[in-house]
Amino acid sequence: MRVRAFYLDIAQWAAEEPARWGPWAVPCPISDDEIHKAKERKRRKARMDQRTRERLPVLPILVSTADRRRHVAADLLHAARNTEPGAVIPGTDPALRRAVAPKAAGHLTWAEEPSDGRRRNLTYEEEEAFWAFAAIEVLRLTGVRNEELLELTHHSITQYRLPSTGEVVPLLQIAPSKTDTERLLLVSPELADVLSAIISRLRGPTGAIPLVAAYDVREKVWNPPMPLLFQRGIGSEHRAFTPTALRKLLINTLAATGLTNAAGEVLTFSPHDFRRIFVTDAIMNGLPPHIAQVICGHKSIDTTIGYKAVYPAETIEAHRAFIARRRASRPSEEYRIPTEEEWDAFLAHFEKRKVSIGTCARAFGTPCIHEHACVRCSLLRPDPSQRARLAEIRDNLIARIAEAETEGWLGEVEGLQVSLAGTEEKLRQLDRGHGQHTAVDLGIPTTRGDR
Numbered sequence: 001m002r003v004r005a006f007y008l009d010i011a012q013w014a015a016e017e018p019a020r021w022g023p024w025a026v027p028c029p030i031s032d033d034e035i036h037k038a039k040e041r042k043r044r045k046a047r048m049d050q051r052t053r054e055r056l057p058v059l060p061i062l063v064s065t066a067d068r069r070r071h072v073a074a075d076l077l078h079a080a081r082n083t084e085p086g087a088v089i090p091g092t093d094p095a096l097r098r099a100v101a102p103k104a105a106g107h108l109t110w111a112e113e114p115s116d117g118r119r120r121n122l123t124y125e126e127e128e129a130f131w132a133f134a135a136i137e138v139l140r141l142t143g144v145r146n147e148e149l150l151e152l153t154h155h156s157i158t159q160y161r162l163p164s165t166g167e168v169v170p171l172l173q174i175a176p177s178k179t180d181t182e183r184l185l186l187v188s189p190e191l192a193d194v195l196s197a198i199i200s201r202l203r204g205p206t207g208a209i210p211l212v213a214a215y216d217v218r219e220k221v222w223n224p225p226m227p228l229l230f231q232r233g234i235g236s237e238h239r240a241f242t243p244t245a246l247r248k249l250l251i252n253t254l255a256a257t258g259l260t261n262a263a264g265e266v267l268t269f270s271p272h273d274f275r276r277i278f279v280t281d282a283i284m285n286g287l288p289p290h291i292a293q294v295i296c297g298h299k300s301i302d303t304t305i306g307y308k309a310v311y312p313a314e315t316i317e318a319h320r321a322f323i324a325r326r327r328a329s330r331p332s333e334e335y336r337i338p339t340e341e342e343w344d345a346f347l348a349h350f351e352k353r354k355v356s357i358g359t360c361a362r363a364f365g366t367p368c369i370h371e372h373a374c375v376r377c378s379l380l381r382p383d384p385s386q387r388a389r390l391a392e393i394r395d396n397l398i399a400r401i402a403e404a405e406t407e408g409w410l411g412e413v414e415g416l417q418v419s420l421a422g423t424e425e426k427l428r429q430l431d432r433g434h435g436q437h438t439a440v441d442l443g444i445p446t447t448r449g450d451r
Contacts, residue, residue: 052309073129143278146271154227214240
């Protein structure tokens with residue numbers, strides 16, 4: 001792409017300054033087809049689908065772990081605050097002792113382990129567990145982007161009165177981000193509980209949420225002070241959460257779950273994984289794709305469909321439903337139950353297709369046309385692990401042909417040569433399958449003075 005861009009730049013400069021760049025303008029040797037990234041996009045789509053298929057089944061474990069950590073940390077902090085400094089906190093195993101904190105610690109509550117004296121900031125642990133729970137819940141229930149989550153404010157929560165029934169429904173207003181368009185999301189009861197917990201936690205003595213100025217890492221500007229929902233107290237001031245802090249919350253929560261991927265490595269979640277999971281789960285449960293497009297704020301429905309991961313079970317069920325509909329429109333006698341003899345013959349056919357050097361792909365009910373001389377058959381699919389065996393067969397055929405020519409067995413030479421040609425073709429098939437290519441010298445561009 002860089003070489004192609006270089007040639008196209010020279011062509012554009014030649015159009016603007018013919019005297020200077022005209023002698024250097026030549027047709028680009030790299031065509032548009034050579035930089036087509038369809039294969040790369042398909043591989044990326046496959047990787048993203050695999051991430052979604054790995055993470056969607058374990059999402060309930062992550063959610064329950066985050067909720068449990070929140071309650072455990074809150075209960076521990078409450079018990080520590082009701083314990084005298086220096087005394088053992090009741091209900092802790094292993095035992096924790098409330099530490100004597102200096103006056104400079106302010107509202108922080110510390111604990112220490114009697115065994116090694118290690119100190120723990122229980123206030124920080126409770127805050128970290130709560131905000132991890134809040135971030136995971138909002139991400140999975142809304143499917144918003146990372147940037148949109150961090151820009152949610154108290155003013156984002158609004159309401160709408162249905163004209164037909166007059167019922168008031170809560171809505172969440174998403175500020176313009178990637179597509180520079182705002183959108184409204186329906187607030188579910190579960191999301192309403194989370195938002196209510198966040199607002200209750202942030203309200204000050206006056207009942208108002210503190211105004212915080214946040215830095216927009218994409219626009220490279222400071223936003224005006226706003227009542228952000230994702231903010232926390234650090235020292236004597238409130239600061240907005242950053243993308244790095246959000247990732248740290250996810251990492252700590254995932255470490256508590258003990259989840260691993262297929263390779264046995266620690267499973268990781270990114271904020272965008274929740275967005276793909278949200279789209280996949282919504283469409284699988286009957287939400288029309290064009291509605292999911294509006295909810296996610298995608299300009300094209302192709303983007304929304306690209307977020308959805310197709311499951312093998314989903315494909316199988318859809319195919320079975322198609323077969324059932326097709327059978328309903330065809331005569332029932334075409335779908336009679338096979339007899340035991342027919343079924344045994346069908347299974348035996350597939351058992352007999354396996355040979356020593358590969359698999360025969362002949363159709364059911366058809367005989368072998370080469371009288372079981374498999375190396376001659378075009379339907380044989382050689383097994384790569386049997387390449388050494390094929391090479392041994394080739395060498396043996398060459399030796400037999402030489403012997404037949406020496407002894408004058410001309411009738412046998414012709415048959416052996418046919419088998420040799422088939423064996424060599426099978427070896428070439430294996431070589432092509434292993435991606436052996438021939439290097440092509442493209443040459444080095446030269447200037448006119450070098451010619």
